[in-house]
Amino acid sequence: MEKKLTRAEAYKHTQQKIIQTANKLFMKQGYNGVSTRRIAKECGLTQPALYHHFRDKESIYLAVIHQMTTDIRQEFSRLDDNSLRQSPQMILNKMFLILIEKHPTNVMMMIEDIFTEFDSKNQYILYELWQQTYLMPFKELFKEWAKHGLIREHLNIDAAARFCLSSIVPLTSKHPISAQEPALANRLNTTIDFLLHGLLK
Template sequence: MRHKRRDGIETRHLIVKVSRDLFMELGYRAVSTRKIATACQITQPTLYHYFENKEAIYLEVLRTELLETKNQLDQVISNHEDLEECLFQISYHLLLHVPKDLSQMEHDIRHELAEQHRGMIFQWWQAAYLTPISTVLEKGMNKGEIRHPSEYHTTVDSLSMLLLNLIKAYPPSDPSSPEIQIEKRAEEQARLFTNILLYGLAPK
């Protein structure tokens, strides 16, 4: 019984992993449950045993992706107490590990999924990206390390979005580049983004 359950969990994980790659590469509309089943080397009835339809698979892909990001950022935050270093490590992690092809999934969320799911997806995204950064900024604000955002007519979440938009706009590295070069480039940009957020561009 335990062995069968473990196999079932592994199959479900396989479906989610394979579907993620297909959705990001081809888009929601171009991926069928038949294509997913074939790529997983399982039958369609087996796939439907785990997921009701393609939309259910897509939602699970998103949920899994965002939960993984949330857990990773929570770990980064727990390992770094200093405000500047913590924001740097968050930026560095996202630059290295968040796939740039998420734009395909963002398009599909807006145009392919039922509207009833969008609020739930936004909550997942908020918990994964916005809340961790806002929590770090609020902690710094409470310690007096940064000014209250109301002093310049904005909010903590808006400041978090500023950092996220800088990271999102950063062009991807050439995948053929040596790993050490990719990491160095991400480190330089993460430090720049952190300095822009905390100190602006004016000379000290």
């Protein structure tokens, strides 16, 4: 016989269901494209029941981003601490795949949502999460490479990390747009090749 959940367990279970459902909706349609009514319906809840767990759509979005960024940081922490033991191609491939798998959406759309839809307090919270989770791992990696002479001198590390992140956006669609478009692995290899070697000989 299935064990009956306690009230606290049932509350947490429902809350997680809301976060997971909202995650899928927000990442496909953006913040504006999703209503609390839609989230509640997808979860099999009434809106009042939804508001028992989260006071509004903004708080749901914050919970989604908190969970997502926690998952990503945990995945990054599992990578080899000494990135120099791996080739630049290999470490970038692993980092990109983590972001593609854990955050399958348009990252730039997420940033646009943050700066157009949220109050200044939540903007700051979300921007800090974005910096810590997405930007800093690449900045730290590039700083380490710079120490060992692997990248050009005087390269703007912050700009390089931001450009790296923007390069992921076309890859967040796991499925080719057309039959002629290469599969994800090939697209990823091509993107990393351009990032590391550019166009010129």
